[in-house]
Amino acid sequence: MSKLKIAVLVSGSGSNLQSIIDACACGSLEAVVRIVISDQKEAFGLERARKNGIRAEFVDVKSFSGREDHEKACAALIDSEGCGLVCFAGYMRLVTGWFVRKYPGKIMNIHPALLPAFPGAHAHRDALRYGAKVSGCTVHFIDEQMDSGPIILQSAVKVLEGDTEETLGKRVLEQEHLAYPQAIKLFLEGRLEILGRKVRVK
Numbered sequence: 699m700s701k702l703k704i705a706v707l708v709s710g711s712g713s714n715l716q717s718i719i720d721a722c723a724c725g726s727l728e729a730v731v732r733i734v735i736s737d738q739k740e741a742f743g744l745e746r747a748r749k750n751g752i753r754a755e756f757v758d759v760k761s762f763s764g765r766e767d768h769e770k771a772c773a774a775l776i777d778s779e780g781c782g783l784v785c786f787a788g789y790m791r792l793v794t795g796w797f798v799r800k801y802p803g804k805i806m807n808i809h810p811a812l813l814p815a816f817p818g819a820h821a822h823r824d825a826l827r828y829g830a831k832v833s834g835c836t837v838h839f840i841d842e843q844m845d846s847g848p849i850i851l852q853s854a855v856k857v858l859e860g861d862t863e864e865t866l867g868k869r870v871l872e873q874e875h876l877a878y879p880q881a882i883k884l885f886l887e888g889r890l891e892i893l894g895r896k897v898r899v900k
C-alpha cells in the first residue's frame with residue numbers, strides 16, 4: 699500500500715506537526731508529511747519541517763489580493779506534492795468555501811477544547827473563566843465556520859484546582875499529540891464516514 703501524503707498547515711510552534719512527523723517516522727502511521735505551509739514567515743513549524751527534510755513554504759497573505767487567491771497558491775503547492783490529506787495544526791486562518799470544497803472530507807483541524815465548547819483562539823482561558831471541570835481536545839473535519847466541522851475524535855482532560863492557562867494547556871497538548879495521529883490513522887484506514895454533521899468510525 700502506498701503511503702498517504704500529507705500537507706500540514708501551521709502558523710506557530712508546530713508541536714502537533716512534530717507529533718505527526720514522529721508517528722510517520724516510527725511507522726505507526728503509513729503516511730508521510732510532504733509539505734508544510736505557513737502564513738507566518740518565522741513559524742517554528744517551518745523550521746521543524748526543514749530539520750526533518752520536509753519541504754517548507756511560507757505563503758504570504760499580503761502578496762495576494764484576497765483570501766481565495768492565497769488559498770489557491772497554497773492548494774497549488776499541496777497538489778504539486780500529490781497530498782491526499784490536509785492537516786491544520788495551529789493554522790490561525792479561516793478558509794473559504796472554495797478551499798473546503800476543493801478537498802471534501804480531506805481537511806482536518808485540531809482544537810484545544812471539547813467542541814462545541816470554547817471555540818476560538820483562547821480556549822483554555824475561556825474554559826477556566828467559565829469554570830469547566832473538564833476540557834480536552836477535538837480533532838474535526840473543516841467546514842467554513844470556525845472550529846465547527848464534524849468531530850472525528852475527542853480526548854478529555856480534567857481541569858484541576860489552581861490550573862492556569864499554561865498548566866491546563868500543557869496537559870491538553872499532551873493529549874493533542876496522541877489524538878491527531880490517531881485521527882489520521884482512522885482516516886488512512888478508510889474508517890471515517892461523514893454523515894452530515896456526524897462522523898461514523900467504522
Ligand code: GRF
Pocket residue numbers: 708710711712713714715787788789808809810871874
Ligand atoms: C494547539 O493547541 C492546537 O490545538 C491549536 O493551536 C495549538 C497549536 O500548537 N489549534 P502547535 O503549533 O501544534 O504547538
